[in-house]
Amino acid sequence: MLIMMSLNSPRDHIDKVKNKIIEHGCTPHEIPGSEKLAIGITGPSSTLTIEDFLTLDSVEEVVRVSKPYKLVSREMKRESTIIDVGGIKIGNTNLAVIAGPCSVESREQIFDIASELKEMGIKLLRAGAYKPRTSPYAFQGLKEKGLEYLAEVKEKLGMKIVTEVKDTETLPLISKVADVIQIGARNMQNFSLLEAVGKVDKPVLLKRGLAATIEDLLMSAEYILSKGNYNVILCERGIRTFETYTRNTLDLNAVPVVKKNSHLPIIVDPSHGIGIWDKVKPMAMAAVAAGADGLIIEVHNHPEKALSDGYQSLTPKHFKSLLDKLVELAPVVDRKLELYYD
Amino acid sequence: MLIMMSLNSPRDHIDKVKNKIIEHGCTPHEIPGSEKLAIGITGPSSTLTIEDFLTLDSVEEVVRVSKPYKLVSREMKRESTIIDVGGIKIGNTNLAVIAGPCSVESREQIFDIASELKEMGIKLLRAGAYKPRTSPYAFQGLKEKGLEYLAEVKEKLGMKIVTEVKDTETLPLISKVADVIQIGARNMQNFSLLEAVGKVDKPVLLKRGLAATIEDLLMSAEYILSKGNYNVILCERGIRTFETYTRNTLDLNAVPVVKKNSHLPIIVDPSHGIGIWDKVKPMAMAAVAAGADGLIIEVHNHPEKALSDGYQSLTPKHFKSLLDKLVELAPVVDRKLELYYD
Amino acid sequence: MLIMMSLNSPRDHIDKVKNKIIEHGCTPHEIPGSEKLAIGITGPSSTLTIEDFLTLDSVEEVVRVSKPYKLVSREMKRESTIIDVGGIKIGNTNLAVIAGPCSVESREQIFDIASELKEMGIKLLRAGAYKPRTSPYAFQGLKEKGLEYLAEVKEKLGMKIVTEVKDTETLPLISKVADVIQIGARNMQNFSLLEAVGKVDKPVLLKRGLAATIEDLLMSAEYILSKGNYNVILCERGIRTFETYTRNTLDLNAVPVVKKNSHLPIIVDPSHGIGIWDKVKPMAMAAVAAGADGLIIEVHNHPEKALSDGYQSLTPKHFKSLLDKLVELAPVVDRKLELYYD
Amino acid sequence: MLIMMSLNSPRDHIDKVKNKIIEHGCTPHEIPGSEKLAIGITGPSSTLTIEDFLTLDSVEEVVRVSKPYKLVSREMKRESTIIDVGGIKIGNTNLAVIAGPCSVESREQIFDIASELKEMGIKLLRAGAYKPRTSPYAFQGLKEKGLEYLAEVKEKLGMKIVTEVKDTETLPLISKVADVIQIGARNMQNFSLLEAVGKVDKPVLLKRGLAATIEDLLMSAEYILSKGNYNVILCERGIRTFETYTRNTLDLNAVPVVKKNSHLPIIVDPSHGIGIWDKVKPMAMAAVAAGADGLIIEVHNHPEKALSDGYQSLTPKHFKSLLDKLVELAPVVDRKLELYYD
Incomplete structure (x- = not known):
């Protein structure tokens, strides 16, 4: 009600x-x-x-609110929610672009990429310090060290930091550095973690799980809002289907469906979504044309040496060429891609 | 080889x-x-x-051709295939738009819709005379009568006809009227039908099956080419996944994957793909941004009375508003939406 | 009604x-x-x-019949349908076992396998003469020649023949030899073919499509019954999911669901269902325990040389060991595995 | 290596x-x-x-171990692992049956059900005190109170307790009461939780995630073993597919695949797997026939009043009739269903 x-x-x-x-x-x-x-x-x-x-x-x-999700529904709030990340808006006519490597790998690596992105006018940097990985033997991130480098990047380059939280134990540490706290696909129904970020005063980027229906995604967002944090950005990043050519099946149908049923902004991660670097550009374009409020894209200066997800990362050069196209595309869907040059 | x-x-x-x-x-x-x-x-x-x-x-x-599909692969033919439908090109910089109702329902209905589309500059008319339906008790199309009306529309209005063939028995009749012969999703692996259209001198529109991998789709196209008909247009129209909000999951990932691996053109059917009329527009835009060579869209002048697929059909007015946006979008992806006014 | x-x-x-x-x-x-x-x-x-x-x-x-399927529903007919294949019953307490190679490959091959099966007490022989294949370059069956060999096996060894029909053109020829006409998974929604076998006076084995819901399967059976042929045997043979370890995901859930909603018998094909020979036995056992009316199993005397599906075929020896176990299992689920020794 | x-x-x-x-x-x-x-x-x-x-x-x-999972693989350990839960073995010829309600709902409820189960010879009781739920507004379990009741049931009735852990915060509390710590499907890739239970000296029941491949499941088990806890029981409980008739698609194919590739025991949860109470019995039978080491089944004395999952719960009477059948079935697959009467 x-x-x-x-x-x-x-x-x-x-x-x-x-x-x-x-x-x-x-x-x-x-x-x-x-x-x-x-x-x-x-x-x-x-x-x-x-x-x-x-x-x-x-x-x-x-x-009466007819949906099982309440606070996140458009019935509850007609107007789209606009989220403010250190002055950058997500959810209005601005087309938000978050970019960066999968993981922080070294101080040099993250400074190199961040500097290149900054020069292109990007202010929202993604990079993981704590990495949830399918194998216990895979690179799990630089952890505290990685967070330190991100804090330094933030301070020296003025970037806004989007970084993932894996568990409630490291949430306080991550909250200190992150401008946006990311919840990964595999934690989308880690309800204790959802409740914990619901009590933090930071925007949350909530990624759709691999087998999550759109309703499941909205119910997980509802967990966060119900604890008092209304600043949730949803993220479509591909679901699991029978198709084997692509890593996942980026489900852009989720974009208009979410826009209709929820007031929360939704962005798209084409890098994980399709999982093959040379197809990230068309899927990024498609996401924006479908009405996404923004993009989150993996960029690495040496994809072939990346410790994780290299195969789906763009080089800065390819990313730049995508940006140029996005600038052209945005006005067609009544948006503007704001680039920030100091 | x-x-x-x-x-x-x-x-x-x-x-x-x-x-x-x-x-x-x-x-x-x-x-x-x-x-x-x-x-x-x-x-x-x-x-x-x-x-x-x-x-x-x-x-x-x-x-050596490394893929299981040979004649359809880009290894075999570097240049994209351009298909000529009565002077209209599919597969080059032209953005092809096919529109019309799911079924021919009456002489009046098909003339009304076709006239409205013609006025908007559309020349490629879709409409089924023989309808494969899940239930034996559902409307199965006007059959021969429907074909007659289509022949009349073709003659009087100069439209090019895209219509579905259900079986080899009716193929000769359909071939007389159709400018493009459509094979529906449920017949994508009806190999006898594929071989039959492989011997016909008409372009074929081959829709992806609901559980078909992209490789399966290309293998089915290979059947047609191997019999001598090289004029095949592929069509992404949604696959089956666990998601229940949408009728199907339109898999736009197929667009860049097909463009890379095959020289054949690929168009997208957002109407079946997402299956809800008010979300057809964003998905149509997304398809073009992803690199599709064209669109096939269900338009009905009275969707609420349609004998099939009304829920996913656009009214002419909504279709017109989509066309206006497509005209703007096309140049961003180096295409042009050609509209034909007499 | x-x-x-x-x-x-x-x-x-x-x-x-x-x-x-x-x-x-x-x-x-x-x-x-x-x-x-x-x-x-x-x-x-x-x-x-x-x-x-x-x-x-x-x-x-x-x-009132509440389901979209009518003639196949249990609302319409409370008692289970029993189908008679030359004296062998499918659908009652008898546990029907159909076995044989994927394809007829030569006169010698089919006689060898059929003889071995006959000696084990099996009377229902499966073998394809016309093979629908994903690739146009794969072995497509011996066609008429294959049918001739099957006719000979039938006459000389007294086996009942289960063989697939690919299209309406070859249906008359196949009907002469087959005791049960099989419709493959990829033709489950080839509605013209369904209508054609609906007019033939032979039992039909209808396989579930790779993306077909159980309701779709029942609707396809409804096509056959609505044309007058009430002798339809349904067959679960695996659906497409994200799992890559197995060829398909054999969906045994379909067995109790079909038994509840339809009076038609349902058998299971574990060979295609899981697609790996050494896991066929446990899945065959599971199918019977779940309540299946029978099994259809690929057996080849030289799986490593099979022209199709060798990887999922049992040798006669392994098949025999499965039979021995089935004889033990059947009474637990109130069935009997009848073996026929002359 | x-x-x-x-x-x-x-x-x-x-x-x-x-x-x-x-x-x-x-x-x-x-x-x-x-x-x-x-x-x-x-x-x-x-x-x-x-x-x-x-x-x-x-x-x-x-x-050399060729699989990405090492400690859990059969290459590493040829013999099947047998897990001891207070004297009851899981993984050998014993067919382990775990039963009980979805949630502890009250002291009276859990004592009633546990007593009935005990009388039937069941010693392994499942019941959740902390419930991960899709909606933040659904019943989340009695929490500490629920654990207290379970501790009392354990002491007074001598039952062994299988109960779920939602997060690392409540793990110490749960470890005091649980004989087996359950990780739910939605937490299967909550890697911090996996590492935490890897350090606890209690058997862990790890449920397969809704979109987890069998390899993913084994990799998650590997997380637990790599931290020193080798007592992991895997559990197949249904995956997400396009089928809508059943709640999930119980994937029994996982049973022979896991048995071949891993030395860990695997049990099956047909209650969540198919999600409809009157189809739990055939799927339970099928699971055992497929080679499962045990079953976990939801039993509630008043399913229609259950606070969660009532629709898939058996009454004690129906559960008893399943038990009777399992006693008959077990020897066919070289097992024995041990019932414990004081």
């Missing part, structure tokens, strides 16, 4: 609505919009009726 | 190569290109060696 | 019901059971009401 | 081998068998050669 109140409702009217909700053992969520203020309700709302609220002051309308 | 000869090889040099192939129980396929003439070999070529050909006149190079 | 009449209804009562159905433009299907006579209705039954029938003589009950 | 030594190798010979491994920066794993003692090596073994070991005392053979 969703209580729609006038935007300039006085605080005591709002509090009355919220108290009524709390009395029934539920949790109120204040969701301000540009035209109305909505109060979302989560919890066992079965004893609440529409009539409980209609007579309260400043209440204009009471709406 | 592929024998590369100089473009102006004299006929007797060519015949010598072809005879050598025939002697070994194989079939030669002459594939002219703009720089070289290639002679493809199909059949049990195990007894042939590269040396058998290198000493023959006008032979410049002999190449 | 289903009209339940008493078993000994006089002919004129039955005809009255059937005429009423025909008047409304529908088709009546007489389905005799051991307790009642059911009249199924297919076609556009929307104008028919339950009341139309309740007042007619001998009518005991009128039931 | 795997160093095979004679069973009665003196300690100093063994230590010499282990030291050599440690010198190269790798980790030795002592894996005793009945005929030989194997020393497995994990870590960056690229600098080690077979010759490094062949000359050492008591070394009989050095084998």
Whole structure:
């Protein structure tokens, strides 16, 4: 259920609505919009009726939310959510581009790539310090050392850092450095981790699991919002199908479906999605044409030597040629690719 | 194996190569290109060696084809195949748009839609007279009557007709009317039908099966080419996955993969691919951005009354708004959407 | 809708019901059971009401069929259908075992294998004369020659022949030799072929397609029944999933689901299902334990030299050891594996 | 690489081998068998050669392990691993049956079910105190309270407890009560949790993820073994496919594949696997026939009132009828279903 109140409702009217909700053992969520203020309700709302609220002051309308996901649904919030990452917006007409290597491999490597990206006008750097890997014997990231290098890159080059959290133990450390905390596909239904990032005051990039339906993805986002963190960016990164030519099947259908059903922004990771570097460019273009709010792309200055995911990484040169095309494409779908030159 | 000869090889040099192939129980396929003439070999070529050909006149190079598909592979023919449908090109910089209803439902219905499309500059009309349906009790098309109406539309409005063939029995009848013969997803591995259209002198539109890998699709195209019909247009139309929100999972990854591995053109059917009308537009845009050579889109003047597939059909008005966007998008990917006004 | 009449209804009562159905433009299907006579209705039954029938003589009950499939559903016919293949029953307590090579490869080969199987007590021989293959360059079967050998095996050894039909053209020829006509997975939705075998007076073995839901399989069977051939044996043979270790994913879940929703028998093909010979035995055992009415298993006397599917074929020796286990297993699930020694 | 030594190798010979491994920066794993003692090596073994070991005392053979998983592979350990859960064996000829409700719902509920199961001779009780749920608003388990009840059941009824761990935070608490620690499908690639249970001295039940290949499952088990816990029981519980009739597609093919490639035991969860209570029995039978080492089955005394998974739970009466059949089936596959009556 969703209580729609006038935007300039006085605080005591709002509090009355919220108290009524709390009395029934539920949790109120204040969701301000540009035209109305909505109060979302989560919890066992079965004893609440529409009539409980209609007579309260400043209440204009009471709406039942029909989806299993509540706070993330467009029924709850008509306007698209815009997320602010150190001044860079994700979710409005800006086309957000996050780029960088799969992993931090050394101080030199991450500075080299970050510098090249910065020169191209990119401010959002992706790079993993803690790497969840299918094999226990594969490179697991530089861990604390990797975070240190990222902190240094952040400070010296002014990049905003997007980096993955693997578990609740390392979340405090990562939160100190990250501007956006990434949850990987294999942790999309690690509910304890979702709840933990739900209590952190940082935007979260939530990747779709390999066998997750779009509804599953939205339910996982709901976990984060229900704990109080409304800054969630969804990410389509490919699902598992019978096709063997590509590493995964990038499911761009998710983009218009999410845009219709949720107010949260959705970006696309074509690097993992198709998994073959020379096909990343067309899939990145397709993602933007489908309406994605942004892209996250693996770029490595020596893909052939990368400690992970080299096969799907673009060289800076190829990435630059993609950027040039994106600048052309963005206006066709009413967006603008903002590049930041100091 | 592929024998590369100089473009102006004299006929007797060519015949010598072809005879050598025939002697070994194989079939030669002459594939002219703009720089070289290639002679493809199909059949049990195990007894042939590269040396058998290198000493023959006008032979410049002999190449092993590493893929299980031969005639459709880019190894066999470097240049993209351009298919001519009554003067309209598919496979070059032209962005081909095929539109129309799922089925011919009545003389009036097909004339109404075709006229509206013609006014928008569309010349390629899709509409089924014979409809393969999952249920024996569902509308199976107007059959001969439907073909008659299509023949009339073709004559009176000058449209080019794309229509589906269900079986070899009706192929002769359909071949008389169709400018492009469509093979549906469920018949993609109906090998007898593939062989039959391989002997017809009409372009074939081959749709990817619901569980077909990209390699399967190319192997099915190979069936058609191996019988002598080189005018095959591939079509991505969605595969089956665990996702339930969308009717199918339109797999745009197939576009760059096919473009790399085959010289045949590939178009995309976003209507079946995602299966929900209001998401057809973003997926159509995405398909073009991914590099598709064209689109095939379901348009119906009364989707709510359509006898089949109404839920995924665009109204002419929505289709027009898509066309306007495609005109803008095409140049970004080095194409042009040609509209034909009399 | 289903009209339940008493078993000994006089002919004129039955005809009255059937005429009423025909008047409304529908088709009546007489389905005799051991307790009642059911009249199924297919076609556009929307104008028919339950009341139309309740007042007619001998009518005991009128039931709405809720499933999209009608004639194949258990709602239509409570009792399991038993199919008679030259005296061998499929669908009752008998556990039917069909065995043989993928293809007829030579007169000698098929006689050798058939003789070995006959000695083990097997009477149902599988072997393909016309082989649908993914590649146009793969062995396509011995065709007419293969059928001739099968006819000879049938006559000399008294085996019952299960062989595949690829297209309507060769159906008359195959019908002369086959005791059971097989429709392969890739033709499961070749609706013209389904209709054609629906008019033949031979049992049909219908294999599930690689991306076919169980409902799709039942709808395809419905095509055959709706044309008058009620002797359809369903066959689970593996679906396509993301798993790459096995050739397909044998979906034994289909067995109890089909048994609940349809009166038709269902057998299992573990050879194609898992696709690796040394895992055929456990999957065959599992199929029987899950309630399958029978098995179809590839057996080849020289798997390593087989022209198709050698990797998934059992040697006669391994097949014999499976048979011994099946004899033990059958009684646990209230069946009996009948072996036929002359 | 795997160093095979004679069973009665003196300690100093063994230590010499282990030291050599440690010198190269790798980790030795002592894996005793009945005929030989194997020393497995994990870590960056690229600098080690077979010759490094062949000359050492008591070394009989050095084998390269070809699979990406090492410690879990049958190459590493020929004999099947037998896991002891309080005297009950899993992995030998015993057919292990774990049963119980999805969740602990109340003291009364868990005592009722546990008592009924105990009377039937079942000693392994499953029940979740911490429940990972797709929705943040669904019942999440009784948590600590639930564990307390389980501890009481364990003490008073002598049941062995199988219960799920959701995160590393609650692992110490759960380890105190659980006899087997379960990792759920959605946590199968929660690598930090895998490492944590790898350091606990309790058997682990590792469920296959919804999109996990069999190789992925083995790699996740490898994480646990590589940290020192060799007591891992694998569990097939259904994967995601396009089929919508069943909740998941129970993939019994995994059973023979795992048995061939790994020495670890594998059990099957038909309740989640097919997800419909009246089809659990045939799938349980099929699992055992396929060679599973055991079953884990949801049993609830009031399925219609269950707080989770009621639709797939058996009543005690139906479970009893399954048990009776399993007793008959077990000897056919050379097993015995041991029931424990005090």
